[in-house]
Amino acid sequence: MNQIADLVDGARHHETRAIARLISLVEDGAPELREALRLLAPSTGHAHIVGITGAPGVGKSTTTSALITEYRSRGLRVAVLAIDPSSPFSGGAVLGDRIRMQEHALDSNVFIRSMASRGQLGGLSAAAPQGVRVLDACGFDLVIVETVGVGQSEVEIAGHADTTVVLLAPGMGDGVQAAKAGLLEIGDLYVINKADRDGARSTARELRQSLAMSTPIDGREREIVLASADRGEGIDKVAQAIDAHFAWLSTSGNLANRRARRISMEIEHLAIAALRSKMIAHADDLAALTSAVVDAKMDTYEAADELLEIFGRIKP
């Protein structure tokens, strides 16, 4: 009778197709999404949300894939949301990556999905937390959000996980890059991947020095782990470090803080998305204000104030 209720029911019973359908609703910013999320809400809050980010080429997907294997061996259900145009999970995998991913393709306790934000007003920043919320509600123990560590929205998204893992690789000038991309501010845990290569130790040393110059927000020292994800080396240590961070979050009370912060951000992005949809619905107002600016009758600030004023008068 009610299609959305059926879909939500299916997703909560771990039906992969139903889960995939829900993620598509998120991507499309479909109107039914609101009801779906309302129905899913009571089931949320159980998953450990792990953000994985880093520059293209550091091995995010290989590491993610190795972590899936690690957590599956302990019987946990794992979901991956890849919001990264350079991720093989999003399509353009080289052969090796495809084979690695294939391992998980038949495992119904693993869900891997790339997400774009085609219809979503507010773009990725609005879509990503909703995608995470869906997967959390679908009973995954671990939800990994993989984003590319370049781009303001993308870095922010990974930074709003329970545990944010920043990947670096030796010899990519990554210390400086990471600092500039804002990656040094968001990591709870740093992985030097491709640690079998020359320069891994000096990358770790540089990173340690950079981290020492700033105080972690919540006072916990940020661990640095060396790994070679393509050989499966060190992945157990990465998983241990992720788990240790989560245990610390839970006992220190920081988990609740982080989740409240994430919800605040979600409310904020939805409010912005609602504002944007008003702009689309009232495109004539925006066009009139644009003309006024073009004709130098007002500046863009005045136009923005006027726009908000107009929207304040419109009842939803």
Added chain:
Amino acid sequence: MNQIADLVDGARHHETRAIARLISLVEDGAPELREALRLLAPSTGHAHIVGITGAPGVGKSTTTSALITEYRSRGLRVAVLAIDPSSPFSGGAVLGDRIRMQEHALDSNVFIRSMASRGQLGGLSAAAPQGVRVLDACGFDLVIVETVGVGQSEVEIAGHADTTVVLLAPGMGDGVQAAKAGLLEIGDLYVINKADRDGARSTARELRQSLAMSTPIDGREREIVLASADRGEGIDKVAQAIDAHFAWLSTSGNLANRRARRISMEIEHLAIAALRSKMIAHADDLAALTSAVVDAKMDTYEAADELLEIFGRIKP
């Protein structure tokens, strides 16, 4: 007497330090910015705004630097705004790049500046158009906005230029990457850089095929130019193609359309920034709504609606 008026006056008389100060105001989202932009407004609309974007490593900064040399040789004033954490203009240059940039360091008709968005509410999307507006008003003939072609905000920023140049390089799987990053939708002009390397022609061929599958928004065929910016080869052709696109924009009437679209976007981003600053000023309201969501008394959509409702009642 009025410091901002003096600053604006200095900037309009091509004083590099005054221009740099104004860009800092943009970065900081300083309250004085509004007055500065109001004073600058009458001088805007003369520069040709060129967006340059592409994946890290394709040679954006080398190409930008070569283009500066090209346009300077014709006596034009050139400004560069680098909004790209991987750009050498933003700091982490390898030696060769630093030397290339050094060429322009003593030339007072060249202004190069990287821009972050420290204080800016609305982030890069709000800061970038304001930075461009400042440089336009300061009498530069060409304003180049360099962004990394990864990241939703960054790709959008480059896509809102008068002429958007997308750089690719052979052998980086760039065809697929470009499609996924949305670069095929925003380019007016494509440059295959490092064209002396193997695979340049096949990259061009693949790109041509990809482009053939979509219709350009404004109906103009998108040119593909081969260049080797580090050797200075093909840069004259790139400049010619940029100029040809601008000439077409001007005669076809599309220039006015694009600029109106850019102003609309700027109004939109300023409205969003104003909304965000209300969220900060009324953090207690957001915190109360967050608690309600945490306690499952409302969902995030209801909270977002309620937040906008509250803001509609608050007078500025």
